[in-house]
Amino acid sequence: MAVETRAACKEYGTGSHTVRALDGVSVSIEQGEFFTLLGPSGCGKTTLLRLIAGFEVPTDGQILLHGQDITTDPPNTRPVNTVFQSYALFPHLNVAENIGFSLKMLGRPRSEIRQAVDKMLSLVQLEDFAARKPQQLSGGQQQRVALARALAPEPKVLLLDEPLSALDLKLRKEMQLELKRLQVETGITFIFVTHDQEEALTMSDRVAVMQSGAVLQIGTPREIYNHPVDRFVADFIGETNFLSGRIEKDQVRLSSGELLAVVTEGHEGEVTLAVRPEQVRLCSAEESANLSATITDTVYFGTDTHCHMRLADQTEIVARLQSPPSGEIGLKRGETVGLRFAPGALQVLDS
Known part of the structure; x- marks a missing residue:
């Protein structure tokens, strides 16, 4: 494994003012993997990243890098680099000098630095910008320079703390693809922190969903999206409809009275059914x-139209429908429609 955390805990403060930011977190991250820590603000994802970087020491537990215990090692001795939300480029240095700065601090020969800088400029496609100062670059270009500077010493692990949050939507989407390309081409293990589920789904090999200092689920984007382990994960990853009911043999009777046939193995009593809007079909x-x-309403999103509805018990449900060329789906408020669900679309969660 490239990185392991074993029952990592982190507490701040003392006595009655103690805050437990991480509560026994164990994750194993493979070499060359794009691994994302995903969760809302305050869930502990940045704290975990700081433990791996060495900026914080765990209250309890271990941090291992390629099997070696680095729990108490200082940051400068770890073969790990970090890219932060603020790019922290040196304004008085040009692009090439910014990229080569860490290599210069490590005492590398000039010829080696020049070769590494040229390689990084090519990797991030900024060969024509080598002589420019950071203030002469766009936000996306500055982000690429920050990435190139972090990659130049060839770290074994690159940590990224919400590095795309300052970019506008279109540029953020472009940089998502760029980051994944860089990770594949370099083969370096990337550990990425975000609260944006779309970023996590777009780039990651695996995702760890966190809440209140704990990891709730680890899996591929498809596993997390299609088979969430609980209501929080289902709700946090994309849009989800929730239907309340009670198991009756191999069916669930909804609070609205209808019976739905679902796989109920491992569940009993009161449950929640989760179904994604794109898996709801109007018939x-x-x-x-x-x-x-x-x-109750229809909302046009260009390629999609969201149809908002209410069941007999006032439970709200949304269907995501493909918009026709005209943009009009021909549905009106107050109209009664039938709903069908794609096979296997209904996921049973404990209430």
Whole structure:
């Protein structure tokens, strides 16, 4: 494993003012993996990243790098580099000098520094910007320089603390693809921190979803999205509809009264059904429907239209429909429609 944390805990303060930022977190990150720590503000993801970087020492537990215990090693002795939210480029140095700065501090020969800088400029596609100062660059270009500077010493692990948060939406999407390309080309282990689930799904090989200092689920983006372990994960990763009910044999009776056939193994009593909006289909009166609902609103999103509805018990449910070329889906408020769910779309969660 490239990085392991074993029952890592971190507390701040003392006595009644103690705050437990991490509560026994254990993760194993493979060599060459793009691993993302995902969760809301205050969940502990940045604290965990700082433990790996060496900026913080755990209250309890261990941090290992390629099997070696580095729990108490200072940051400057770890083959790890960090890219922060603020790019922290030196304004008085040009792009090439910024990229080569860490190598210069390590005492590398000039010829080696020049070769590494040229390689990094090519990698981040900034060969024509080597002589420019940071203030002459766009936000995306500054981000690339920060990445190149962190990659130049060839660290074994690169830590990224929400590095795209300051970029506008279009540029952020471009940089998501750029980051993944850089990770694949360099083969370096990336550990990425974000609260943006789209970033996590777009770039990651695996994702760890965190809440209140604990890891709730680790898996591939598809596993996390399609098979969340609980309501928090289902709700945090994308949009989700939740239906309350109670298990009756191999079915769930909803609070609205309808029975739905689902796989209930491992669950009993009161449960919650989770279903993604894109897996909800509206059907005509001639088709057999799982549920009936009343349309309350439709919202046009370009390629998609979100149809907001209410069940008989006032539970809200949303269907994501592909918009036709005209943009009009022909549904009106107050109209009653039938609903069907894609096979396997209903996930049973404990209430």
